[in-house]
Amino acid sequence: MARPTNQIDKIIEFYRNGIGLEQIGEFRGHEGYDGVMFGLPNNSYHLEFTQSEEKVELPIPTKEHLLVFYLPNQFELERMIHRLSAMGYGEVTPENPYWGRGGVTIEDPDGWRIVLMNSVGI
Numbered sequence: 001m002a003r004p005t006n007q008i009d010k011i012i013e014f015y016r017n018g019i020g021l022e023q024i025g026e027f028r029g030h031e032g033y034d035g036v037m038f039g040l041p042n043n044s045y046h047l048e049f050t051q052s053e054e055k056v057e058l059p060i061p062t063k064e065h066l067l068v069f070y071l072p073n074q075f076e077l078e079r080m081i082h083r084l085s086a087m088g089y090g091e092v093t094p095e096n097p098y099w100g101r102g103g104v105t106i107e108d109p110d111g112w113r114i115v116l117m118n119s120v121g122i
Contacts, residue, residue, distance in 0.1 A: 001067075002048040003112070006055045010109035012036050015047065018084045019069070019114070061112045063095035066105075069114060070121030077104070077118050 005011050016023050021038035024046060028034045035050040047067075071077040081091070081104055094105040094115070103117035 001045075002050065003110075004056060004058060005049050005051050005110055006058060007109050008034055008036060008049060008051040011049045013087070014084075014089065014108050015049075018080070018087050018089060020080060020083075021047070058110065061110070063113065065112055066099070067112065067114045068099075068103075068117055070117050070119050072118070072120040074118055077116055080116060081106075
């Protein structure tokens with residue numbers, strides 16, 4: 001997944017320091033763009049965020065644009081929620097009540113929602 005942002009430094013702080021994803025790559029000033037990539041554990045997929053030299057109009061996320069992280073370990077989930085809260089990112093009410101049962105929804109710096117779900121996933 002790749003997504004544009006106008007505040008890449010806050011995105012890096014949120015996903016690396018708050019969520020705890022591994023930063024697997026970064027570039028600056030590449031043909032007018034900066035970017036960062038975060039690896040997902042045990043997968044060849046990654047999240048990528050890019051920022052152009054000029055601020056761009058970004059798409060407005062809805063409350064149903066979700067990136068879900070499945071965290072089976074309740075202790076790790078609570079630690080992550082605490083870290084994000086200390087950084088100023090608190091819980092928001094999910095649009096779909098399903099995500100509130102065993103999960104916590106938080107908005108990233110651009111207003112896109114992530115769900116930290118206490119489950120092993122699918």
